[in-house]
Amino acid sequence: MEGSTIILDGKALSENIRQKIKEEIQSYIAKGLRQPCLAVVLVGDDPPSVVYVRNKRKACENVGIKSLLYHLPYNTNLSELLELIAELNAKEDVDGILVQLPLPKHIPMEDVILAISPKKDVDGFHPENMGRLLGRLEGGFIPCTPLGIDLLLKHYQIDLKGKDVVIVGAGFIVGRPLSALMLWRDATVSVCHIHTKDIKKYTLEADILISATGVPHLIKEDMVKEGAVVVDVGISKVGDKILGDVDFEAVKNKAYAITPVPGGVGPMTVSALLLNTLQAYRRNLGKEHQP
Incomplete structure (x- = not known):
């Protein structure tokens, strides 16, 4: 099979997906609508997490998604983090919330995942979205x-x-x-x-x-x-x-x-995050603004 193996090029496909996302967002902005918005929460300074967050925010910027960074110190406690998530859940102009994993060991991941509104859970980890995936039900975030x-x-x-x-x-x-x-x-x-x-x-x-x-x-x-x-x-x-x-x-x-x-x-993982954020944004805009 030498020489005939197909290389599954996620980088090239991602560029194609991101171009389409960018064009769709530009069409909304041309109608006078706001940009999609993703809130990214990073607790501590875990080096790989810092890099991942930087890459995700750069990808957002490149397609026209506004990204808000909430960089909290390592010693942030659970109640402080949950308070921030509650504020972001309530903000009408925040479409998606991403809490970068892994979290510091003193913060239970389960409590944080449960706190994020399923409608803004662009990581797809909330039990409602996982349940939709298991049940073959459309409308959740994968x-x-x-x-x-x-x-x-x-x-x-x-x-x-x-x-x-x-x-x-x-x-x-x-x-x-x-x-x-x-x-x-x-x-x-x-x-x-x-x-x-x-x-x-x-x-x-x-x-x-x-x-x-x-x-x-x-x-x-x-x-x-x-x-x-x-x-x-x-x-x-x-x-x-x-x-x-x-x-x-x-x-x-x-x-x-x-x-x-x-x-x-x-690259496909990051593109999927952008697609989920765009999906959340479309829902927020309502049916009259669907493509």
């Missing part, structure tokens, strides 16, 4: 990384119906919501995690293999079926190199299609 992966697979016309999808990693942010979304697409889904006895047994059966563990080069060539689609969500810094969960160079010639790291799922 978490950004699963949505980004779904859009990428659709763009490259990779059919999921009846396919064996194996997800390595059962995390709250990617693995679990992604499994629900893949079921929505009529795939047969297996989810592997730290207690799975023999991960390789599952991965070798996968038509579509998705890894989201953050363990560099966990997925080796001998774990991938010939002709599989491989989606690498993981990103780790090892020395001066950025590595994914998948040993890209070893696996790429065996795969039908594969995402690079960086430039695969990462």
